Amino acid sequence: xxxxxxxxxxxxxxxxxxxxxxxxxxxxxxxxxxxxxxxxxxxxxxxxxxxxxxxxxxxxxxxxxxxxxxxxxxxxxxxxxxxxxxxxxxxxxxxxxxxxxxxxxxxxxxxxxxxxxxxxxxxxxxxxxxxxxxxxxxxxxxxxxxxxxxxxxxxxxxxxxxxxxxxxxxxxxxxxxxxxxxxxxxxxxxxxxxxxxxxxxxxxxxxxxxxxxxxxxxxxxxxxxxxxxxxxxxxxxxxxxxxxxxxxxxxxxxxxxxxxxxxxxxxxxxxxxxxxxxxxxxxxxxxxx
Numbered sequence: 001x002x003x004x005x006x007x008x009x010x011x012x013x014x015x016x017x018x019x020x021x022x023x024x025x026x027x028x029x030x031x032x033x034x035x036x037x038x039x040x041x042x043x044x045x046x047x048x049x050x051x052x053x054x055x056x057x058x059x060x061x062x063x064x065x066x067x068x069x070x071x072x073x074x075x076x077x078x079x080x081x082x083x084x085x086x087x088x089x090x091x092x093x094x095x096x097x098x099x100x101x102x103x104x105x106x107x108x109x110x111x112x113x114x115x116x117x118x119x120x121x122x123x124x125x126x127x128x129x130x131x132x133x134x135x136x137x138x139x140x141x142x143x144x145x146x147x148x149x150x151x152x153x154x155x156x157x158x159x160x161x162x163x164x165x166x167x168x169x170x171x172x173x174x175x176x177x178x179x180x181x182x183x184x185x186x187x188x189x190x191x192x193x194x195x196x197x198x199x200x201x202x203x204x205x206x207x208x209x210x211x212x213x214x215x216x217x218x219x220x221x222x223x224x225x226x227x228x229x230x231x232x233x234x235x236x237x238x239x240x241x242x243x244x245x246x247x248x249x250x251x252x253x254x255x256x257x258x259x260x261x262x263x264x265x266x267x268x269x270x271x272x273x274x275x276x277x278x279x280x281x282x283x284x285x286x287x288x289x
Contacts, residue, residue: 008148008156011048013055016151019105020044023065026088026102027109028157031069034080039146039158041112041168042066046185048149049162054196058188064108068139068160072116074127081111097126098134114139122240135175137240138167141233162189162196163229166280167237170244173254183257190276194221213279222276226283238287245281 015021024040031038040048044065051058071077084090084100090109093099100109114136117124122137142165146158160168166189173182194202194217202210202220209227213220226245230238244250258273 008150009053010150011052013052016048016052019107020065021151022105023102023107023109024157027067030083030088031080034083036080037070037143039068039143039160041068041160043185045160046165048159050192050196056192056195066110066112068142069111069113070115070143071113074117077113077117112136135171137171138164138237141237142168145232162193163225163232165189166225166229167233167241170241174244177253180257180261183254184261187258187261190222190225190280191218193225194218198224219275219279222279223283226280227287230284230287242285245284251277251281
């Protein structure tokens with residue numbers, strides 16, 4: 001499923017939750033049988049990369065597992081979903097069509113299809129009612145840029161990269177600001193990116209970023225994350241994210257939600273959130289200059 005020519009990242013800090021691991025194995029097995037490409041996304045991907053690979057604080061805990069599923073049409077998606085229900089002990093969610101539930105262990109899984117089911121505006125609309133509309137901008141890019149992670153011996157899966165996770169989170173945040181969970185996830189990514197395997201880069205090829213930030217690793221990491229996100233995607237996706245980041249109103253909303261989700265409402269925390277968002281914007285938008 002992943003690029004076999006790239007050395008996979010390995011789990012070095014604690015073991016992945018066994019319930020989550022069981023579910024990922026089942027998804028991987030059925031996806032391979034159905035010849036369907038996928039990548040692990042969402043909070044579980046963030047936790048695996050930040051906590052288990054790099055040994056950092058991963059943010060909010062979750063037993064919800066999200067997958068991006070590349071399909072040619074809705075028939076291929078339904079084939080995969082039916083196989084998971086019939087062969088891998090999943091149950092359909094009674095209301096949410098993208099969701100399946102594994103009862104033992106209890107884990108909720110969201111399967112987000114993209115590719116051949118997308119409309120011209122990069123949204124999907126669930127048949128037959130087409131009442132639920134979901135934006136999947138960046139999913140194709142995330143699949144191509146997915147990093148291989150070895151969860152156990154002989155078990156390697158594609159996981160969304162941190163720059164692409166940031167992009168998916170920003171786009172999701174615009175569509176569901178009221179939930180506020182995406183702002184909390186973005187805050188963690190901005191704070192931790194410098195320490196997430198980027199130390200050598202900040203002391204090496206990107207030392208000017210670190211120097212310009214007075215060797216503040218968090219703000220330098222936030223700038224680098226913006227830079228990496230901008231260079232990781234094609235022009236169309238970059239433009240969609242640029243429109244979000246250029247909006248002062250939206251960035252104020254994002255900053256306020258980050259402050260609310262952070263350690264407190266004190267002046268230091270507030271200034272830090274404002275700084276991280278500012279550096280993200282600079283890193284992403286300066287790529288065009």
